Amino acid sequence: MAEVLEIKEHHTAHQLPTPDNGEGGEKSPMNISYGKTMMWYFLLSDAFTFSAFLIAYACLRLGHKWWPNPNDVFNAMPFMGHHKIPMGFVSIMTFILIMSSVFVVRAVQEGHRMNKNGVMYWMFWGILGGAAFLGCQAWEWQHLLAEGMRPFYNVFYEGKDGLTTLWNIHEQGKPMFSPGPVAFGALFFGITGFHGFHVFTGVCLNIWGFFATANGTFEKRGHYEMIEKLGLYWHFVDLVWVFVFLAFYLM
Amino acid sequence: METLHTVTEQHAHTTAHGHDGGHHHTETFISKYIFSLDHKTIGKQFLITGMIWAVIGGLFSVLFRIQLGWPDETFPFLERMFGAWYTDGKLNPEAYYSLITMHGTIMVFFVLTASLSGTFANVLIPLQIGARDMASPLMNALSYWFFVISGIIMFASIFLPTGAASAGWTIYPPLSALPQTSPGSGDGMSLWLLAMVLFVVSTLLGGLNYVSTILNMRTKGMSLFKMPLTVWALFFTAIIGILSFPVLVSGVVLLIFDRTLGTSFYLSHIVIGGVPQPYAGGSPILFQHLFWFLGHPEVYIVILPAMGMVSEILAVHARKPIFGYKAMIFSILGITILGFIVWAHHMFMAGINPFLGSVFTFFTLLIAIPSAVKVFNWITTIWKGNLHITPPFIFAVGFVSMFISGGLTGIWLGNSTIDIQLHDTYFVVAHFHIVMGIAAFFGMFAGIYHWFPRMFGRMMNTNLAYIHFAITFVGSYLIFWPMHFQGLAGVPRRYYTNNNFEIFAVFNGMNKVISIAAIIVFFAQFLFLVNFFWSIFKGKKSTQNPWNANTLEWTSPVEGIHGNWHGDIPEVHRWAYDYSRPGNESDFIPQNVPLTDKEKTEADH
Ligand code: HEM
Numbered sequence: 001m002a003e004v005l006e007i008k009e010h011h012t013a014h015q016l017p018t019p020d021n022g023e024g025g026e027k028s029p030m031n032i033s034y035g036k037t038m039m040w041y042f043l044l045s046d047a048f049t050f051s052a053f054l055i056a057y058a059c060l061r062l063g064h065k066w067w068p069n070p071n072d073v074f075n076a077m078p079f080m081g082h083h084k085i086p087m088g089f090v091s092i093m094t095f096i097l098i099m100s101s102v103f104v105v106r107a108v109q110e111g112h113r114m115n116k117n118g119v120m121y122w123m124f125w126g127i128l129g130g131a132a133f134l135g136c137q138a139w140e141w142q143h144l145l146a147e148g149m150r151p152f153y154n155v156f157y158e159g160k161d162g163l164t165t166l167w168n169i170h171e172q173g174k175p176m177f178s179p180g181p182v183a184f185g186a187l188f189f190g191i192t193g194f195h196g197f198h199v200f201t202g203v204c205l206n207i208w209g210f211f212a213t214a215n216g217t218f219e220k221r222g223h224y225e226m227i228e229k230l231g232l233y234w235h236f237v238d239l240v241w242v243f244v245f246l247a248f249y250l251m
Numbered sequence: 252m253e254t255l256h257t258v259t260e261q262h263a264h265t266t267a268h269g270h271d272g273g274h275h276h277t278e279t280f281i282s283k284y285i286f287s288l289d290h291k292t293i294g295k296q297f298l299i300t301g302m303i304w305a306v307i308g309g310l311f312s313v314l315f316r317i318q319l320g321w322p323d324e325t326f327p328f329l330e331r332m333f334g335a336w337y338t339d340g341k342l343n344p345e346a347y348y349s350l351i352t353m354h355g356t357i358m359v360f361f362v363l364t365a366s367l368s369g370t371f372a373n374v375l376i377p378l379q380i381g382a383r384d385m386a387s388p389l390m391n392a393l394s395y396w397f398f399v400i401s402g403i404i405m406f407a408s409i410f411l412p413t414g415a416a417s418a419g420w421t422i423y424p425p426l427s428a429l430p431q432t433s434p435g436s437g438d439g440m441s442l443w444l445l446a447m448v449l450f451v452v453s454t455l456l457g458g459l460n461y462v463s464t465i466l467n468m469r470t471k472g473m474s475l476f477k478m479p480l481t482v483w484a485l486f487f488t489a490i491i492g493i494l495s496f497p498v499l500v501s502g503v504v505l506l507i508f509d510r511t512l513g514t515s516f517y518l519s520h521i522v523i524g525g526v527p528q529p530y531a532g533g534s535p536i537l538f539q540h541l542f543w544f545l546g547h548p549e550v551y552i553v554i555l556p557a558m559g560m561v562s563e564i565l566a567v568h569a570r571k572p573i574f575g576y577k578a579m580i581f582s583i584l585g586i587t588i589l590g591f592i593v594w595a596h597h598m599f600m601a602g603i604n605p606f607l608g609s610v611f612t613f614f615t616l617l618i619a620i621p622s623a624v625k626v627f628n629w630i631t632t633i634w635k636g637n638l639h640i641t642p643p644f645i646f647a648v649g650f651v652s653m654f655i656s657g658g659l660t661g662i663w664l665g666n667s668t669i670d671i672q673l674h675d676t677y678f679v680v681a682h683f684h685i686v687m688g689i690a691a692f693f694g695m696f697a698g699i700y701h702w703f704p705r706m707f708g709r710m711m712n713t714n715l716a717y718i719h720f721a722i723t724f725v726g727s728y729l730i731f732w733p734m735h736f737q738g739l740a741g742v743p744r745r746y747y748t749n750n751n752f753e754i755f756a757v758f759n760g761m762n763k764v765i766s767i768a769a770i771i772v773f774f775a776q777f778l779f780l781v782n783f784f785w786s787i788f789k790g791k792k793s794t795q796n797p798w799n800a801n802t803l804e805w806t807s808p809v810e811g812i813h814g815n816w817h818g819d820i821p822e823v824h825r826w827a828y829d830y831s832r833p834g835n836e837s838d839f840i841p842q843n844v845p846l847t848d849k850e851k852t853e854a855d856h
């Protein structure tokens with residue numbers, strides 16, 4: 001028996017699990033394993049969740065005559081005091097997240113080569129990127145909250161000539177009705193929050209993947225398909241960010 | 252070397268998943284019946300949980316039908332039974348609204364979505380495609396337990412002092428968004444929303460599993476176009492669920508924000524008690540779009556499994572090949588795709604642009620085509636068949652009858668101009684109860700009567716089943732047919748009483764007839780329940796293949812074993828519908844029978 005199992009391990013190393021039922025059954029149409037089939041369908045499903053949010057965003061925004069100009073809202077940077085750098089900080093965030101995705105691509109590659117240390121190395125950087133992104137998001141939220149932004153309250157209102165103006169609640173007081181369109185804050189916190197929650201989940205999963213790799217779980221299994229699945233999820237989260245970025249910051 | 256490799260891998264696989272038919276695990280009651288990972292047990296769990304829900308949902312409808320039939324009477328005995336819902340022997344209006352909301356929610360989601368798909372996807376998919384279990388038995392069990400948790404929360408909400416949610420099963424804001432608007436919009440609505448989010452988790456876990464099982468776990472020879480139509484239907488049902496339920500979650504999450512964070516996604520220009528509220532810029536129509544983007548596909552989630560089972564059952568009991576096998580598959584595909592682009596036909600009267608209304612009318616009428624294809628194929632399948640009149644067969648025929656009656660009124664409603672008159676009247680109630688509610692229940696009954704021997708190794712009592720059918724069939728038409736006339740006359744749905752409208756007094760008698768029929772039909776279901784539970788223990792022992800059917804589930808041992816087959820899984824050589832093949836001795840040829848030489852040469856041409 002032991003001999004036989006050895007032969008088996010030798011044989012299946014470097015190759016993914018059979019996509020069929022393991023007893024010589026039919027192959028799946030795309031010839032992918034059931035785990036990846038599940039992941040793909042899950043991502044499709046999640047894509048619909050986000051599409052619904054973004055469509056809600058589009059509907060509400062188009063229903064408003066005036067909307068804050070993102071260049072005048074998202075222009076702060078840590079350690080820069082009152083210097084205004086429109087889109088500066090969010091560009092850095094986006095860059096970090098995309099780099100993190102690239103690192104995870106490398107981890108998947110190393111997985112194909114059955115290189116345990118390589119997988120761990122690149123997963124580590126991927127996780128770090130994700131965590132850094134979350135840190136940036138926390139800073140940005142905290143900054144907006146300090147300015148008086150709330151999901152139910154918006155301090156960026158239509159000033160002279162339609163310019164986006166900040167209502168300074170510390171000096172001007174806090175009117176009962178929000179000075180700017182309320183939906184702005186609600187959509188921003190709601191959608192970036194939901195995306196952030198996905199990033200957070202992804203980081204947790206990747207940390208688990210890191211330790212499972214370290215423990216040799218996948219090496220024993222003979223393949224790193226799990227890392228591939230984590231990678232799929234991670235790229236998806238990255239892709240969603242591109243749309244969120246487009247909707248909130250560029251348009 | 253090569254063979255050695257496959258053999259050992261097979262062994263490793265089967266033992267790793269505990270599928271090996273030969274071994275016997277020491278199983279406790281708990282691991283066998285409660286926290287089971289076996290797809291057949293999980294299917295039965297879904298079924299029995301669904302039965303409990305159906306009784307609760309049905310009981311609620313009896314309570315509000317009593318109110319509608321006898322709006323001026325008092326019922327002290329009901330007050331003794333249901334306490335706080337009644338005052339001076341009369342149902343409270345708030346309780347009435349909670350009851351209709353819970354009735355709709357329970358029937359649509361808990362019974363006809365979770366339980367119907369959950370039961371038959373679990374029991375049938377692995378057995379019919381030749382798999383030892385689901386792709387992920389653990390996710391499968393989790394799917395059931397999330398359903399249970401969701402159910403417990405929903406059930407608990409009924410006992411809140413402020414009552415269960417009461418905004419209708421469609422929970423439109425602002426009613427559902429502002430707790431001040433009605434007692435049921437308080438904690439009851441919060442629990443409703445929480446329960447539904449968990450419910451979607453359950454659907455997703457189940458659906459992903461069904462899809463990947465069908466795509467990846469088929470036995471040798473079971474190519475996609477050899478799969479029975481049940482499997483095809485369950486496949487598309489799962490895909491619809493995977494793609495539409497998340498949108499409900501998005502809608503619900505925004506609603507939760509409106510309720511808890513004070514956001515204004517769905518709210519604008521609200522004045523309560525003369526005090527303007529700080530909500531601005533939101534749109535209640537947005538919620539309707541998000542809801543119906545799920546809501547319409549949802550009705551197909553309910554009906555497709557029933558359609559699949561009916562296709563299978565009609566062919567088996569008419570001893571004829573299904574007519575238009577591929578047409579059946581492609582019409583399911585057509586329904587799946589079109590089902591995603593017709594949702595706004597529920598919103599013709601909500602203030603959407605009339606041009607948009609025309610576009611949706613167009614797509615809505617298109618969807619009648621694949622539906623009609625299916626109906627014609629069912630009729631042609633049984634046409635001049637060697638009909639074996641059995642309980643599953645008559646329920647399947649009842650399904651077709653209901654689907655035709657209700658589908659035709661769908662075409663009326665689909666025309667936005669006619670819908671101006673009919674929207675939110677009893678006509679709509681009649682339409683969807685016949686086409687979806689009763690039809691899906693008939694499909695479910697057909698499925699239970701047909702696969703009971705496979706699930707429990709025994710047969711159900713036939714005579715009880717006939718009585719059950721007769722009362723349910725006639726009774727359902729008695730309940731819902733008159734509602735068309737009420738709707739045409741303009742009787743609005745969801746009203747606690749129509750006493751204030753002189754003009755509707757003509758319907759007083761009709762309302763009593765409907766209510767009496769509803770009560771009789773409700774109690775007739777106990778014939779089924781008694782039959783079901785009695786037969787589990789005392790029914791006649793089933794033979795290996797009691798209906799002489801072709802599909803693989805009838806080759807697996809009657810007693811139902813872990814891993815489904817002793818030894819190798821049968822290999823498939825032919826489609827599932829080789830009934831009454833000319834020149835063949837018996838009138839059926841199971842899927843695992845190899846092609847004869849003659850058939851092989853025929854296939855070459
Ligand atoms: C021939 C195809 C069908 C057409 C053209 C059609 C059309 C419609 C339309 C236009 C409405 C909206 C009526 C209104 O609220 O004013 C409606 C309501 C409804 N339909 Fe259908 N329908 C069809 C088949 C079905 C099927 C197969 C099902 C379920 C299996 C179904 C379930 C429902 C439900 C549940 C509602 C009411 C929901 C509510 O307002 O509570 N319909 N249908």
Ligand SMILES: [Cu+2]
Pocket residue numbers: 546547550593594596597
């Ligand atoms: Cu619809």
